[in-house]
Amino acid sequence: MSDRGPPYTRPVNTPKAGTGTVDLRSDTVTRPTPAMMQAMFAAELGDDVLGDDPTVKRLEARVAELLGMEAALFTPSGTMANQLAIRTVCEPGDEILCHRDSHILHYETGGPAALSGCIVTTLDGGDGLPRGVFGGELVEQSVRPLDQHDPVTRMVVVENTVNRAGGVPWSLEAFADVASAAASRSLHVHVDGARLWNACIACGYAPSEFLAEADSCSVCFSKGLGAPVGSALAGPTAFIARAKRFRKMFGGSMRQVGLLAAGALFAVDHQLDRLVEDHAHAMRLAAALSAMPGVEVEAPPGGVRTNMVFLRVAGDAGDLCARLETRGVRMIPMGRGRLRAVLHLDVDEADVERAIESIGTELG
Numbered sequence: 001m002s003d004r005g006p007p008y009t010r011p012v013n014t015p016k017a018g019t020g021t022v023d024l025r026s027d028t029v030t031r032p033t034p035a036m037m038q039a040m041f042a043a044e045l046g047d048d049v050l051g052d053d054p055t056v057k058r059l060e061a062r063v064a065e066l067l068g069m070e071a072a073l074f075t076p077s078g079t080m081a082n083q084l085a086i087r088t089v090c091e092p093g094d095e096i097l098c099h100r101d102s103h104i105l106h107y108e109t110g111g112p113a114a115l116s117g118c119i120v121t122t123l124d125g126g127d128g129l130p131r132g133v134f135g136g137e138l139v140e141q142s143v144r145p146l147d148q149h150d151p152v153t154r155m156v157v158v159e160n161t162v163n164r165a166g167g168v169p170w171s172l173e174a175f176a177d178v179a180s181a182a183a184s185r186s187l188h189v190h191v192d193g194a195r196l197w198n199a200c201i202a203c204g205y206a207p208s209e210f211l212a213e214a215d216s217c218s219v220c221f222s223k224g225l226g227a228p229v230g231s232a233l234a235g236p237t238a239f240i241a242r243a244k245r246f247r248k249m250f251g252g253s254m255r256q257v258g259l260l261a262a263g264a265l266f267a268v269d270h271q272l273d274r275l276v277e278d279h280a281h282a283m284r285l286a287a288a289l290s291a292m293p294g295v296e297v298e299a300p301p302g303g304v305r306t307n308m309v310f311l312r313v314a315g316d317a318g319d320l321c322a323r324l325e326t327r328g329v330r331m332i333p334m335g336r337g338r339l340r341a342v343l344h345l346d347v348d349e350a351d352v353e354r355a356i357e358s359i360g361t362e363l364g
């Protein structure tokens, strides 16, 4: 998918595996590698608000091309990219459809209501579909009639991979079903692709192939790809021009930000294909944990496919996390008996084995 770059090296300021902490809280905890830092130091810069930063322009063009969209806009975060998409398309009183596990619903501080005056209606998925995935029929049934009493159903958001469901990737078929239902009802289809890269690696489709029927997409460089900061919103030229205005309004337009864009470019060029290693580590972790008594690994049929492993344990997940912390293994609770491990480029094979041993000892 991307050019193979220089071999991956451990990040700056990271202790060698086995001596430091195995941080499985999120794939956002990664630090830039020395080679990425060099690319950032060397970046050509300008004032991006005035349209002068060549590195940002290069990143935006590269991302638009990768995603098969007309244009892209660099943003400080995935949250801002999603909220810009919503603000750009919706009016106060509009309705957004999304799965009940969606990031825009749970983790963006009520942004759709606060920033765009929208209500969010959740969809429950369906029989035979993995958690986090829903079907086109449900979308069609959920669209409200155009009536003075009703909110206008304007947008459907598909998250790929679905974070809260355990990193579940959407299949091309499932997405095509939703996209054609949405098109038949004139809904805007936005993809929250914070981890679209992981879905592509796991399922073997190209980003542009997945997004062929999408109207807009957000992607993150600061998660599995390992850049320190940054996301992008992509879509048609007119949509991006309008989103740019709201980016300014939300305070997300930045000046010599090529410094960060260079890290993102480096990540796209050199750290995309290696996501396959994170997925292999997640599968190893899931296999070892599911063999432990008292642990249930949550996974869709076919098992864990990307970089997240969600576990259910008897007792308090917060307590278990606190005990693991004393062993140098960090995970976060996701409810009382549920916790999450996320694999990323600062976790190697030895770290995975150390995490397995520590969890086994604590639960043994």
Ligand SMILES: Cc1ncc(COP(=O)(O)O)c(C=O)c1O
Binding pocket: 076, 077, 078, 079, 080, 082, 103, 104, 159, 161, 162, 163, 192, 194, 195, 220, 222, 231
């Ligand atoms: C699916 C999804 N969308 C959006 C975001 C938001 O990204 P950020 O933390 O950069 O705001 C996240 C962050 O974890 C995410 O998991």
